[in-house]
Every structure is written in structure tokens, then in C-alpha cells.
Amino acid sequence: MKTLVVVGHPHLEKSVINRAWCEYIQANSEELNVMIRVLSEHCEEKGFDIKKEQEILSEYDRIILQFPLYWYMVPSIMKEWMDTVWCEGWAYGENGDKMEGKLIDVAVSTGAPEFVFDAGISLETYLSFVKGSAGFVRAKSGRIFALYGAEVNMTPERLQKSCEDYAEFIKS
Secondary structure: OOEEEEEOOOOHHHOOHHHHHHHHHHHOHHHHOEEEEEHHHOEEOOEEOHHHHHHHHHOOOEEEEEEEOEOOEOOHHHHHHHHHHOOEOOOEOOOOOOOOOOEEEEEEEOOOOHHHHHHOOOHHHHOHHHHHHHHHOOOEEEEEEEEOOOOOOOOHHHHHHHHHHHHHHHHO
């Protein structure tokens, strides 16, 4: 299955987790059969080149939306990309069938530790917009890969382990 990782971190150069994930996945991209698309590198002043983004999406069976959780939401760059690229007439509506059957997974880093989600609203609930969006464009909502507590006790060993776990998630 050809996999596209769409990275929605607005400042990837300042990131620890998402940047490390990208670098690790890029270094192993042939083995993983994956391509990485960093949205911040493709968003111009006027927005995204919608046709180009749609052409790229058309080539893949599985899309992983990778982003840090911002106030329990997707970063605005990812939301803008979804709003404009997954548009009527292409992803939904009349003749809008280009996302149909694709698998949409999520890879997310959270500042909050896992117990915050276990004790209250689950991460799956916060990310339900992905399931809803996938359903709306007739794609399949997949799994979630999460690194909790990204801002707490991030040792080089823990970061390396998360990269390896993410690669396994991509392979499976």
C-alpha cells in the first residue's frame, strides 16, 4: 500500500517530535514505501496549489495525517489543507469521489500525558473530526498513533523509541 504522510506542523524546524519523526521516516522511506509532504513547505501566500495537492493525493491509498495536537485540535495549516484540497467536486459532492476508499490514519503528538485522556475525554473523541471527515469523503477512518506527554521527560531514548514505533505503525 502506497502511503503519504501529510505533516501539519506549522513550524517543523522548531519541532522536536514531529521533526524527528519526519527525519526518521525519510531516512527509511524506501523500506516503508512512504512519501512525506510537509504542508508548511507548500503553503504559499495565496494558500495551497490545490490541483498539485490533489494530484499527489490521487497517487496514494493511505494517508497519514501527522500533527501536534494544538488545544485538542488540528493545527490551522492542516485544517486549511483539508478544507481547500478535499473540496466539493473532487472529494465529495457531484463527481467528488477521489478520496473514496482511501485509508486515513493519524499520527499525533500531545503535550498532555496519557492519563489526562484516560481520566476524561479520550484522544479518539478529540480526533473524531478525522473519522467524520473521512466518512464525508467516503474514505476509511483508520488508526491513531500517539506520543503522549511530548513536553515531559523527552529523553533521546524515548524520542528514538517513538520514531521506531511510528515506523512500525506505518509498516502495519
